[in-house]
Amino acid sequence: MRIFTKRYHPPGTLPGSLSVADDISEDEFTIRLIDYTADSYVENDSASAADCRASLSRDTRTWVDIQGTVSAGTLTQLGEMFGLHSLAMEDVVSTGQRPKMEMHSDHLFIIMSLPELTDDEIGVSQASLFLGKDFLITFNDARSDPFKPLRQRLHRAIGRTRSRNVDYLLYAALDIIIDQCFPVLEGVGERIEALEGEALAHPRPDTLQEIHSIKRELLLLRRMLWPQREVINALVRDEDNWIAQETKIYLRDCYDHTVQIMDLIETCREMVAGILDIYLSNISYRMNDIMRVLTIIATIFIPLTFLVGVYGMNFSHPQSPWAMPELHWYFGYPLLWLFMIVLVGVMLWIFRRRKWL
Numbered sequence: 001m002r003i004f005t006k007r008y009h010p011p012g013t014l015p016g017s018l019s020v021a022d023d024i025s026e027d028e029f030t031i032r033l034i035d036y037t038a039d040s041y042v043e044n045d046s047a048s049a050a051d052c053r054a055s056l057s058r059d060t061r062t063w064v065d066i067q068g069t070v071s072a073g074t075l076t077q078l079g080e081m082f083g084l085h086s087l088a089m090e091d092v093v094s095t096g097q098r099p100k101m102e103m104h105s106d107h108l109f110i111i112m113s114l115p116e117l118t119d120d121e122i123g124v125s126q127a128s129l130f131l132g133k134d135f136l137i138t139f140n141d142a143r144s145d146p147f148k149p150l151r152q153r154l155h156r157a158i159g160r161t162r163s164r165n166v167d168y169l170l171y172a173a174l175d176i177i178i179d180q181c182f183p184v185l186e187g188v189g190e191r192i193e194a195l196e197g198e199a200l201a202h203p204r205p206d207t208l209q210e211i212h213s214i215k216r217e218l219l220l221l222r223r224m225l226w227p228q229r230e231v232i233n234a235l236v237r238d239e240d241n242w243i244a245q246e247t248k249i250y251l252r253d254c255y256d257h258t259v260q261i262m263d264l265i266e267t268c269r270e271m272v273a274g275i276l277d278i279y280l281s282n283i284s285y286r287m288n289d290i291m292r293v294l295t296i297i298a299t300i301f302i303p304l305t306f307l308v309g310v311y312g313m314n315f316s317h318p319q320s321p322w323a324m325p326e327l328h329w330y331f332g333y334p335l336l337w338l339f340m341i342v343l344v345g346v347m348l349w350i351f352r353r354r355k356w357l
Contacts, residue, residue, distance in 0.1 A: 029068030034154065035060040038163045041155055049077035055135075056081065061166050062135040065151070069093075069141050082137065083107065084130055092139050095126040099227040101234050107132045108242045110170075110231060112177045113224040114142050115184045122184060122217045124224045127177050129170060131242060136166045138173055146176055167247045174232070175254055181225060181261045185268065188214065192271050199279040203286075211276050218269050225265070229258040296356065300347055304340050311336065 033047035037060050044051060047064075055062040064078070072093065079089045088109040091097050102109040108131040115124050123143070130137040140146060150172050153159055161172055191214060198207050232255040236248050243251065316327045326332045 029066055029070045029074070031074070032063075032065040032067070032151070034063040034065065034151065036063070036154055036162055037061065041157070041162065043151070043155065049074045049081070052078065053081050060134075061169070063154075063166070063169060064135065064137045065147055066137070066139045067142075067145055070139060078137065082130065082132060082135060084137075085109065088128075088130070092128045095141060097126060099224070099231050101231045103240060103242070108170075110174075110235075112174065112228060112231065114140055114146060114177050115181050115221060115225070116142055116144060116146075117184045117187045118143060122188070122221065124221070127173075129173060131166060131170050134166060136169050136173070146180060147173060150176055164247070165244060167243050168250070170243075171247050171250050171254065174235075174251070175257075178228065178232075178254055178257050178261070181221075182264075184221075185261065185264045188218065188268055192268060192275065196271070196275050196278070199275050199282060203279050203282045207279060208276075211272060211279060215269070215272050215276075218265055218272065222262070222265050222269070225258070225261060229255065229262065232258055292356070296351060300344055303343055303347075307336065307340060 030045070031047045031049070031052070033044040033051055033055060035042045035055050035058055040060070042060075052062075052064055055064075066074075070092070075089050075092060078084065079086065083106050085102075085104050085107075088102065088104070091109075091111060097111045099113050100111050110129040110131070112127045112129070113124050114127045115122060117123075125140060125142040127142075127146070128139040138147065150161075150169075153172075154161055161169055191210075195207065195210055195214070198204070199211075232251055235243055236251050236255060238248075311324070311326070314324075314327065316323050326336075329335065
């Protein structure tokens with residue numbers, strides 16, 4: 001997971017510029033145009049920007065769902081059709097923005113962070129949403145299609161979405177974006193559980209690397225997801241009637257989910273910090289255990305080295321009272337070995353009695 005994920009314009013670029021996405025081809029994104037009412041549902045899976053213009057004259061609710069990195073030309077056409085603010089469109093292509101909500105005269109602009117887990121790696125993409133009087137436009141560049149379940153509910157007329165205004169569709173999209181974090185954190189939790197067992201049983205250098213990797217991912221997740229609580233709270237307190245009163249009840253449930261997510265992230269961070277302490281304590285204990293064994297071995301050989309050092313001097317003179325008489329003993333060599341073995345046994349017995357072994 002990259003630390004710096006924001007795509008930005010070079011310093012000095014004109015505000016509202018979309019030059020970053022000028023080289024994007026039409027094959028790198030998909031436009032799904034959905035017109036629906038309480039009794040009808042029409043979906044175009046491969047629509048173009050020109051197709052969206054016709055939906056403005058229909059007496060339906062419109063959802064334009066764009067998957068992938070949109071080109072500057074398409075975004076400009078959509079902005080002109082639906083009256084989107086140029087600075088908001090710039091934020092769409094300048095991904096990595098902090099989650100936020102902006103109210104304009106004729107539309108509402110929201111940026112959310114969309115986490116996803118692929119191959120045990122956490123990625124955070126940006127979801128941009130425009131809410132108008134009878135339309136909702138969503139942009140996301142995630143690897144998978146997060147809004148597929150919502151389109152299926154609309155198609156099958158499951159729930160209240162088709163009978164409500166587009167503000168309820170906005171709630172449903174925000175609910176999917178927020179709840180996307182739960183399976184991601186579940187995957188992180190499984191990695192933490194496996195890491196805890198590894199830190200207790202067989203700590204390795206790779207264990208420390210995985211601990212720091214998870215800590216880094218959780219920190220970045222917290223930074224990207226924390227502002228989403230403010231966005232949902234601002235929608236609940238909306239006084240410009242963009243959100244109907246009956247929809248705000250459901251948005252409160254979204255707010256509860258954001259609180260739960262932040263609690264889970266903090267819990268995971270505390271668990272990873274505890275695993276790091278366990279890892280360092282286990283490594284320290286193993287090192288102390290090794291040093292204890294080496295110290296005992298060295299202590300045992302100190303007196304033996306002294307003995308063989310003394311008798312290795314070989315000072316012998318038949319008429320000197322200070323000569324070594326043991327050099328001329330018939331059983332001197334085996335007696336020295338016997339004495340050293342007994343000395344080692346006595347030292348081991350003392351170490352064990354004092355619980356040093």
